Amino acid sequence: MTTIDVSSLLSQMRRISSQADLPPANPIGEISPATKESFGNLLKQSIEGVAKTQEKAGQLAAGFERGDPGVDLAQVMIQGQKADLSFRAMTEVRNKMVDAYKEIMNMSL
Template sequence: MSDSMRVDQILSQIRSIRQEATGRMPGVAEKIGENQAGSSVSNTSFSEMLTDSVKAVSETQKSAASLAESFERGDKNISLAEVMVASQKANVSFTAMVEVRNKMIDAYQEVMRMSV
């Protein structure tokens, strides 16, 4: 397989991961109990859900860092493609978390501007 074909495959994997992760935090849909029909039943508080989401992003970043470190040490079982995909997953999940934080801050500021 030529290098350009491998790069194209890696890029397509990264694009599909980005599309999959756009607009949602890892683990959030599962945490709130979303079913096939799209309705949700929540038995957890918002703060618990937020904490779990931040922990999931942290774990994704730790996993990516661990894979990169293993690859750098010369582990034959880890390919560059795996490292890049894990790195992109961590990047996308962190970016999504930052966007959620920004939206929450905007909503808080909007509520604070309201007159009672």
């Protein structure tokens, strides 16, 4: 097993970062603008995304059933699978949130 000289490793890391000329990382406690979005808005947007995916799958299926020349079976199947996968993911997120809520409610104060 080899030993690592921490000071030489740190100096190498500093030298490489200075050569890369990268901006310093955000200090701990500083909030970037991207994290200021509320959780409720994020959840609403994801649910709307799932609904749009399902709507698009329904429209493609209806177009295929009508015999639309621009819609083929592969498109319908792929969009249907995307809608199914996004709905399953949303359901799993919901289940995890319900479990977390139940766990918080069972905590003693």
